[in-house]
Amino acid sequence: MSQTDFDVIVIGGGPGGYVAALRAAQLKLSVAVVEAQHLGGICLNWGCIPTKALLRASEINHLLHDLPAYGFKAEGVSFDFKKIIARSRAVSKQLASGVAHLLKKAKVPVFNGFGKLDGTSANGRRKVLVTKDGANPTTLTAQHVILATGARARVLPGLEPDGKFVWSYKEALVPEELPKRLVVIGSGAIGTEFASFYRNMGSDVTLVEVADRILPVEDEEISQLARKAFEKQGIRVLTGAKVGALQKTATEVTIPVTLNDKTDTLVADRVISAVGIVGNVENIGLEGTKIQVDRTHVVTDALCRTGEPGVYAIGDLAGAPWLAHKASHEAVMCIEAIAGRAVHPIDPTKIPGCTYCRPQIASVGYTEAKAKDAGYKVRVGKFPLLANGKALAMGEPDGLIKTVFDAATGELLGAHMIGAEVTEMIQGYVIARTAELTEAELAETIFPHPTISESMHEAVLAAYDGALHF
Known part of the structure; x- marks a missing residue:
């Protein structure tokens, strides 16, 4: 007979939900995942991952049409658009299959269907109904339920997607x-x-x-x-x-x-x-509970707890920033709190944001304007990639690294970057924010040469009138 009672039930198998289940299994909690469509959620199947596969193809196409700048010549360059799309879908499928493998390896049961809160059982445990294809629902129970149902595209009147135009x-x-x-x-x-x-x-x-x-x-x-x-x-x-x-x-x-x-x-x-997006708050059993919804997102406290005891919400469902890595971090924090471990609430100003257009954009913390609005006196450093040797060698001279410091304490308040591969570099500033480093530690850090990341060092020095190469 299959198990139906757990320590934790996670409704939703995206980057918040499946990570919560994996961490729960690591901590020896009995856990189940309820997923209606596809493991990996929007991120792996229809968001973060397939778009990056497409963007990679478009970068290659751009380079193939910019070959003379590098001393190359090619004639009749073309592409098979259907194969580009097919590769993107294959990458998503591979990762989604990987999630299924990880859950199976961790012995986490996955219930295929729509999960819905349904009050409490006779012994006070939370009930979750799982329904699929109109069949009689399966009833699961648990002490804790994590809502990780994600979000979907916002639809405005007159802009309704029709699948064609x-x-x-x-x-x-x-x-x-x-x-x-x-x-x-x-x-x-x-x-x-x-x-x-x-x-x-x-x-x-x-x-x-x-x-x-x-x-x-x-x-x-x-x-x-x-x-x-x-x-x-x-x-x-x-x-x-x-x-x-x-x-x-x-x-x-x-x-x-x-x-x-x-x-x-x-x-x-x-x-x-x-x-924009709206949270998937419909038909998950919020009616009759103490769970509050604000502009389609479930209201939680700093530890992802809703107003209903034993029910939590993470990821896009719980509001901005709508980022997969935020959802995964919330998942781990939430499970560890359930397990009785000491946890630290997430500081939104320490969550990086990345946009993978060309040129790439990445940021963390306060913008210059928001830092000033918050009452800080700031020191701002800027370094253009045009002055960076590696960027020039790569043929990617367009870009800027910008840092914002607290003039009183030297704390790094924010960092903002545009240019080649900045989404891979922003983590350096995220670590600095998390570790509460000041300009002194960053200035003393030795960056490798030649790299684009040297510009991060120069942007720190520039905030204190010490930039060497610009």
């Missing part, structure tokens, strides 16, 4: 052909990554943003540099723009855009709607 991120990942004209609405990480991919594959791309700048959560200076880089690549960027109701014909879409009280009309073959 208007795409959400899912349709944008598996197109049958490359659109010649593409409009991307929304310039957060999802929107800019798709704009970058399709432009580097050859589409005519327009990026539309209602805010006054693209990538509005990033430091303003980084946003400006990103816009400059995108426009240099041929992406048309419209900010402070409002989109009206779309009009479709048999072959194209007309998009009215109001900018500075003047309405212009864009015509495209396809439109990508990337206007």
Whole structure:
């Protein structure tokens, strides 16, 4: 007879849910995962991973068309778009299968179906109903339940994805052909990554943003540099723009855009709607509980506890920042708290953010403006990649490393980067934030030469008038 009573039940098998289950198993807690669609969640199947596979292909395409700059010559360069998409799907499938293997290895049972809270059992343990394909539900019980149901694309009136002309991120990942004209609405990480991919594959791309700048959560200076880089690549960027109701014909879409009280009309073959996400709070049994929902996200305390005893929420369901690594860290913290271990609440200013467009963008901590708004007197250091030998050697001179320090204590308040491979380098500043290092320790750190990461050192020195190579 299969087990139905556990210490912990996790509803959702994404980067928050499956990590929670694996850590629970390591700590000898009996745990089960309930997953309705696919292990690995949106991240592995329809988000982080497949987009990176596509972006890698687009980077290769860009390089193949920039060969003369490196002394090479090739004629008749072409690509098989269907194979590019197929490779992306294969990478996702491989990783999702890996998650299934890890759970099996850890002896974590996976119940396929929709999980829903259903009050408590006679002995006071939480009940979870698992339903699949209309069959009679399976009842599971546990002392603790972790909600990790994730989020989905926000749909705005007039921008509803139709699977043909208007795409959400899912349709944008598996197109049958490359659109010649593409409009991307929304310039957060999802929107800019798709704009970058399709432009580097050859589409005519327009990026539309209602805010006054693209990538509005990033430091303003980084946003400006990103816009400059995108426009240099041929992406048309419209900010402070409002989109009206779309009009479709048999072959194209007309998009009215109001900018500075003047309405212009864009015509495209396809439109990508990337206007944010909403939490999956429906049909998971929140009714009749003390769990609060704020703007489609479950309200939790610093240790991921909801208002209902024994019920927790992690990842995108629990609100911003909507990042897979935040979900995984919350998962470990939550399980360790359940196991009685001492844990530290997550400080959002120590969570890195990465956008994998070209050029890449990465950041952690306060922007210069937010640091000032918080009352800090700041010292700011900047170092352009144009002055970095490795960046020049790679043919990637466009970029900037920017640091923000507390002028009073020398604490690193924030770091903001745009350029080649900065998503791989930001962790250095994240460690500095986590360890509460000051400019003194960072200045004394020896960075290897020649590397792009040397620019991180120079940006620290620049904040204290000590930059050596600029």
